[in-house]
Amino acid sequence: FFFCRWYRVRRITMSQFLSPPIVLLQNGTDTSQGKGQLISNVNACQVVGDIVRSTLGPRGMDKLIEDGRGKVTISNDGATIVKLLDIVHPAAKMLVDIAKSQDMEVGDGTTSVTVLACELMRNSKEFVEDGLHPRIIIKAYRKALDLAVSKIQELAVDIHGTSDEERHVLLRRCAATALNSKLISHNREFFAEMVVDAVCSLDADLDLTMIGIKKVQGGSVQDSFLVKGVAFKKTFSYAGFEQQPKKILNPKVILLNIELELKSEKENAEIRVNSPAEYQEVIDAEWNIIYSKLEKIVECGAQVVLSRLAIGDLATQYFADREIFCAGRVATEDLDRVARALGGSVQTTVSNVTPDVLGYCELFEEMQIGNERYNLFTGCPHAKTATVILRGGSEQFMEESERSLHDSIMIARRAIKHSTAVAGGGAIEMEISKFLRDRSKEIPGKEQLLISAYAKALEVIPRAICDNAGFDSTNALNRLRAKHASGGMWYGVDIQTGDICDTWESFVWEPAVVKINALSSATEACCLILSVDETIKAPASEQPGADGSMPRAPRGGGMPGMVAGAGRGVRRLPGRGGR
Numbered sequence: 001f002f003f004c005r006w007y008r009v010r011r012i013t014m015s016q017f018l019s020p021p022i023v024l025l026q027n028g029t030d031t032s033q034g035k036g037q038l039i040s041n042v043n044a045c046q047v048v049g050d051i052v053r054s055t056l057g058p059r060g061m062d063k064l065i066e067d068g069r070g071k072v073t074i075s076n077d078g079a080t081i082v083k084l085l086d087i088v089h090p091a092a093k094m095l096v097d098i099a100k101s102q103d104m105e106v107g108d109g110t111t112s113v114t115v116l117a118c119e120l121m122r123n124s125k126e127f128v129e130d131g132l133h134p135r136i137i138i139k140a141y142r143k144a145l146d147l148a149v150s151k152i153q154e155l156a157v158d159i160h161g162t163s164d165e166e167r168h169v170l171l172r173r174c175a176a177t178a179l180n181s182k183l184i185s186h187n188r189e190f191f192a193e194m195v196v197d198a199v200c201s202l203d204a205d206l207d208l209t210m211i212g213i214k215k216v217q218g219g220s221v222q223d224s225f226l227v228k229g230v231a232f233k234k235t236f237s238y239a240g241f242e243q244q245p246k247k248i249l250n251p252k253v254i255l256l257n258i259e260l261e262l263k264s265e266k267e268n269a270e271i272r273v274n275s276p277a278e279y280q281e282v283i284d285a286e287w288n289i290i291y292s293k294l295e296k297i298v299e300c301g302a303q304v305v306l307s308r309l310a311i312g313d314l315a316t317q318y319f320a321d322r323e324i325f326c327a328g329r330v331a332t333e334d335l336d337r338v339a340r341a342l343g344g345s346v347q348t349t350v351s352n353v354t355p356d357v358l359g360y361c362e363l364f365e366e367m368q369i370g371n372e373r374y375n376l377f378t379g380c381p382h383a384k385t386a387t388v389i390l391r392g393g394s395e396q397f398m399e400e401s402e403r404s405l406h407d408s409i410m411i412a413r414r415a416i417k418h419s420t421a422v423a424g425g426g427a428i429e430m431e432i433s434k435f436l437r438d439r440s441k442e443i444p445g446k447e448q449l450l451i452s453a454y455a456k457a458l459e460v461i462p463r464a465i466c467d468n469a470g471f472d473s474t475n476a477l478n479r480l481r482a483k484h485a486s487g488g489m490w491y492g493v494d495i496q497t498g499d500i501c502d503t504w505e506s507f508v509w510e511p512a513v514v515k516i517n518a519l520s521s522a523t524e525a526c527c528l529i530l531s532v533d534e535t536i537k538a539p540a541s542e543q544p545g546a547d548g549s550m551p552r553a554p555r556g557g558g559m560p561g562m563v564a565g566a567g568r569g570v571r572r573l574p575g576r577g578g579r
Contacts, residue, residue, distance in 0.1 A: 038128055041091035041529050042121045048087065048095050049118025052078050056111045057465035058180040058495045062400075074396045076181065077403050078111030079103040091529055098521040106511070107410020108178050109518045112461060117522035119460040121529060123453040132446065134530040140450030145523040147439060147451075148432045148458075149516050155431065155489065156420035156512035157504075170421075171196045171412050173507045177424055178411040180495075180508070182404035183397065187221055191405060194226045198386040199412045201228050206413050210385040212337060213405060215398040218370040219391040229378035230341050231387040232334035234366065235327050240317035244325045245303075246366040251325075253359035253377075254302035255339055255346045260328070261312025262290060293350050294318050300353040304364055306330050306338065308346070325364070327375060343382030411511060420512040425492030425503035426462025426480070428515055433458040434484045462493050471498035 054061045055076035062076045065084045073084055079099040087093050098117060099110045124137050159170040175195045179188035198211050214231060273279045294315055297305060304325045305311070311328030319326045330338075339346055342359025362379025369389060388405060392398040415421065422428040436455035440448045459477060466473035476493055479500050483491040492508065494501035 035128060037535055038134065038530065038533060039125060041532060041535070042125050042128075044089045044092045045095055045121055045529060046118050048082060048085070048092050049115055051085070052081055052111050053115050053118075053464050054468055055081065056115055056181070056461070057468045058185060059465075059469035060111075060181055061468065062183070072396060073399070074183075075400050075403060076111070076183070077400075077407070078114050080403060082114065090535065091532065094525050094528060098525045102517060102521055106414050106514045106517050108407045108510075109514045113518040113522050115460055115464060116457065116518060117525045119457040120454065120522060120526040123457045124450075124526065124530060127450065127453070128530075134533070136446055137450055138527045138530055140447040141454055141523055141527055143447065144436055144451045144454040145519060147436060148454075148519055151432055151435050152422060152428065152512055152515055152519075153420075155428070156422055158419055159415065159421045159509070160419040168196060168200065170509075171199070171415055174415045174421060174509050174511060175408045175412045177508050177510055178408040179404060182407070183400045184221060184404055190222065191224075191408065194224070194388060195405060195408045195412050197226055197228075198388060199409060199416065201384050201386045203384050206416060208409070208413065210337065210340065210383065211409060212334075212385075212387040213390055213402050214374070214387060215390050215392070215402060216370045216372055216374075217392065217395065217398065221390075221392055221397075221401070223391040225389050227376055227378065227387040227389060228385075229361065229376060229380050229387065230334070230338050230385055231374050231376045231389065232331065232338075234373040234375055235329045237327070238311075238313035238316045240313065240320045243320035244316075245323055246325075248303050248325065248364045250360070250362060251303040251364045252301050252355075253304040253306065253338070253342055253344055253361070253364070254297060254300060254353065254357075255335060255344050255359065256305065256307040256350070257309065257346050257348050258293070258307065258350070259309040259312075260290065260293060260307065260315040260326075261310055262286060262314065290314065296350040296353065298322055298324070300350075300358070301355070302358060306335060308332060308335055325366075337385060338377060340383045341380035341385040342377065343380075411514070414513055415511045418511060418513045421509045422512050422515060423490040423492060423502075423504040424508040424510040425495070425501075425506075426465055427490050427492030427503045427508075428510075429458040429461045430480045430484050430492065431489045434481070465493045465495070466498070469493075469495055469498065476500060 051063075055063060055078065060076050062074050063081050065073045065075075065081065067073075067084065067086075073080065075081060075084075079102065082096045082099045085096075087096060095114050095117060099114050102108075102110045102113045120141065124141075127137055128134060159174070160167065172189075172192045176188045176192035179185055179191060182188075184191055199206065202210055212231070214233065271282060273282070302324065305319060305327070307326075307328045308330055309328060311326050316326060335346065338344070338359065342361050344359030345357045347353065347357060360381065361377045362381075364375070364377055366373055366375050368374075370391065374389070390398055390401055390405070392401060433455040436451055436458075440451040440455065443451060462480060463473045463477060466476045471493075476498070480491060480493075483500060488502070490502050490504040491500050492503040494503075494506075
């Protein structure tokens with residue numbers, strides 16, 4: 001009996017050694033798996049979180065980033081920073097995705113969602129190291145998310161307002177809160193009024209493309225203003241432009257996608273003529289074609305001519321003699337906004353132009369703004385639109401101001417669509433943290449500890465606000481916990497004194513959808529990182545040009561395969577002088 005058992009074990013062991021190995025992956029493929037790989041992914045994400053954490057809050061610092069081409073960007077916007085960091089770690093790239101998602105969905109809270117996701121991973125790291133299965137952590141985190149979202153919806157306050165004036169004031173407070181942590185925070189009331197006026201001037205669909213932001217360098221930031229219409233920079237013009245009208249009441253506007261200039265012959269064109277008269281007929285035909293186009297434009301009654309392509313000197317002088325304004329090489333984005341705002345359509349021919357394809361507005365004028373001249377269309381009846389003319393000293397300042405205005409516009413737009421708000425300054429995070437701690441005591445098993453860890457992670461927002469402002473975060477958090485335990489649900493960090501205050505009474509408001517989306521995105525990113533137990537990295541291809549680059553030619557400028565230095569198309573032969 002023992003001999004048979006030993007023989008069977010021996011046979012199985014030998015068969016394992018004799019079986020050929022299975023080669024599944026390409027030679028050189030890097031694989032990492034297990035608990036160590038999961039913790040490595042978490043550590044990589046925490047590095048990104050530590051970079052953007054110092055930018056959170058009204059007193060957050062800015063980051064100066066220079067790309068490989070020498071372009072310098074100064075920003076404290078989370079989505080902009082993580083996008084410019086050029087992250088190569090595959091797990092850390094997920095933070096870039098959630099920041100972009102938050103920016104596209106609600107426009108603000110990009111830094112908060114990145115910091116919150118990293119803090120959730122940091123708190124789950126110790127459970128992974130103790131041997132807890134990641135699926136248990138993921139289940140508990142998703143349960144905590146559901147509880148947090150339902151609590152935010154319960155606490156959210158309706159800010160729709162009973163009148164248009166009250167609604168305008170409530171929206172301005174939300175827009176000003178979004179500008180608190182931006183470079184233009186000292187002028188937040190000035191820009192908040194401008195942002196709300198721009199958003200309220202749109203149609204019911206609140207199309208973001210109908211709000212344009214034009215940067216004009218020079219002057220003070222207080223020189224910025226809002227145009228309730230379409231404005232774009234004056235394009236290149238030929239002689240005769242000065243004679244055209246610069247202000248027209250109730251103009252008819254025609255939008256074109258054709259060239260209105262004489263074109264030179266192509267290089268391979270060939271025209272055979274037998275006499276000077278035949279050559280003159282060719283010249284006359286070219287002039288007749290251009291004059292025919294110009295006459296048809298004048299006959300349709302248009303007083304303003306805009307074209308995506310060039311308008312030459314002949315057409316410019318022709319229109320000037322007939323009191324018609326024209327502009328060529330108009331940017332596609334600007335021409336599309338003009339078409340939607342004025343109700344016209346872009347034409348590819350001037351034959352049979354009917355009145356229904358023309359655009360109409362109350363006033364067209366050209367005005368000087370700084371060192372530039374701008375064309376303005378106001379009183380657009382078909383689609384309401386607005387343009388913000390942004391002034392500033394440096395290019396980096398205006399670019400950051402544009403990003404700040406974009407975030408504020410998105411917040412005001414979301415506040416109109418979802419008219420519920422919560423208090424900012426870390427107040428809602430502390431209230432949700434207190435709620436989850438109390439609720440976790442009713443949940444048995446390991447989920448109790450995990451939901452408590454989720455609640456602790458939410459405190460990173462008020463802690464970072466205090467740290468970035470130079471305040472004692474430990475003291476502030478202790479006071480906030482005590483205040484929320486006694487019923488002060490809207491108490492957050494007072495950025496002016498370093499103490500705590502009722503941020504709702506201080507008009508630090510944020511749309512509830514911003515917090516809900518930030519919590520959802522951060523939790524899903526954390527769960528996605530925790531669910532990865534193996535990383536497989538394929539080896540780099542050794543074929544030339546596999547990375548998208550062209551194969552390098554040999555030195556000497558010859559064709560591939562020729563001897564370097566032998567000259568173009570010259571083959572070096574053995575013999576005298578060829579050794």
